Amino acid sequence: MRLSLLSFLAIPFTFITFCVAGVSEIKPVKAASFSVVAEGLDNVRGLSFGPDGSLYITEAGVGGNQLCTPSLKESVPNQFDCIGTSGAITRIKDGKQERVLTGLPSQALSPIGAQGVGASDIQFDRSGNPYLLIGFASNVNYNNTPLNSPNWGQLYKVDFNTGTLTSIADISSYKLVTNPNGIFPNGDLASNPYTFTIQGDTAYIADAAGDDVLSVKLDGSNLTTVTTLPGQTITNPILPSPEASPAPIPQEIQVASVPTGVAIGPDQALYVSQLTGFPSPEGKASIFRIEPDGKATVYADGFTQLTDLSFDSKGNLYALQFANQPFYNKGNFDGSLIQIAPDGTRTTLLSGNGLESATALTIGPDGAIYVSTKGDRAGVGQVLRVDNSAKVPEPSSAIAVIALGVGVGSFLKRKRCG
Known part of the structure; x- marks a missing residue:
């Protein structure tokens, strides 16, 4: 069963039943070769x-058999969400795949076991120490941590030798105190730390359910909100018939931002x-540059359902689309890997085809791009190695791309990294 990314991010928004029309402006160009380097993964x-x-x-992971409750994911009615300790970290070393932390x-x-929520990202600091981010898209007031496991919604330092985790930042508790943007329709706070990056002694964390980006020192100090990303108002794409929905249907609806990937740019x-x-909505996802004062400005737009991004050593930015079309309507889960050159030229390295x-x-380290695919289901997740040495530039596009500013003050040096 193919299910929604939004469900395991559990974004706070009001549900309205309708379809989306339109075609993405990102034109796929199949030019890069790829190979499978890991497989059989659970909600990778x-x-x-x-x-x-x-x-x-x-x-x-695939959940478990603890604390089963009726699922709130309307894409899968009459299902149950269950909790367990099936999350893991897998390592690929010398061609061997093994789980090194369970x-x-x-x-x-x-x-x-689909639409799993749990271990969401791993990064290493400049000394080689590993850190693990565990998310959770739910009411942060609800204590439903499975028995004998770490808590949800925290950033941990990992010791692979002993298998122990040391909490660096309790993001869920921080949400309760600061009451940031993420609110469920019933008024409960929402939090789902989804990805992070490390620069110097500071971690930057995207909270997908909270619509904000946080920072914290790796010693656990100075947990703070860097910015809250704005949502947007869109025209209701296709209104349902009056027979299907007798209640008044709004002509415009609010769409949450839902930050996902975070990366440090060449600047x-x-x-x-x-x-x-x-x-x-297709073509409405953007990549933001965070100004020194926390203001978010659009760096590139016109994407659909972005889940991650990263810069290479040449200043090229790579953006990953979860799916090129709305999953709930079109039934097509083909995603795309898109390169954005420093001059704004866009190239689709891989679209669909696995x-x-x-x-x-x-x-x-070899300059290739490694991508998690089939990340919303159990037992079939993979990691692809995409060789970007051969690529074909996109046709000219009306989508705006703002080039990296020259001489702009360093956000990290001035604000966070000291």
Whole structure:
């Protein structure tokens, strides 16, 4: 069963039943070759290379049999969300795939194990120390951590030798105190730390359900909100018939931002991708550059359902689309990997052809791009190695791309990294 990314992000928004029309302005060009480097993964998410060159992969897991409750995901009625300790970190070393840390909290649809939530990202600091982000898209007031596992909604420092986790930042508790943007329709606070990056002694975290970006020192101090990304108002794409919905139908609806990937640019500024909330309108997802004062300005737009981004050593930005069309309507989960050159030229390296329900990417030491695919389901998740040495430029597009500013003050040096 192919299910929605929005469900495991659990974005706070008002649901309206209708369809989306339109065609994405990103034209796919199949030019890059790829190979499968990991497979059989359960709700595969974040990727990062360790100091020894090994690839580390987070798996959100398949849930379990604890604390089963009726699912709130309307795309899968009459299903249950169950909790367990099936989350893991997998390592690819010398061609061998093995789980090097298990017993992490996981929630997923039972019994199919799809739309898992749990271990969401892993990164290494400049000393080679690993850090793990565990998300959770739910009411942060609800204590439903599975038995004998770490807590939800926290950033941890990992010791692979002992298998222990040390909490660096309790993001869910921070939400309760600060009451940021993420609110469920019933008024409860929402939090789902989804991805993060590390620059110097500071981690930058995208909270998909909270619509904000946080920062925290790696010693656990100075947890703060960097910025809250704005939502947008869109025209209701296709109104349902009066017979299907007798209540008044709004001509315009509010769409949440839903930040996903975070990356440090060549100018040392922070860049953030957005998924956009339901109904994930085509061509309405953007990449933001965060100004020194926390103001978010659009760097590139016209994307659909972005889940991650990363810069290479040449200043090229890579953006990952979970799916090129709204999953709930079109039934097509083909995603895309898109390169944005420093001059704004866009190139689609891979679209479909094995890339679907794409959840994360990273740049390898070999210069290739590694991408998580089939990331919303159990047992079939993969990591692809995409060779970007051969590519075909996109045709000219009306989509605006703002080139990296020259001489702009360093956000990280001035505001966070000291």
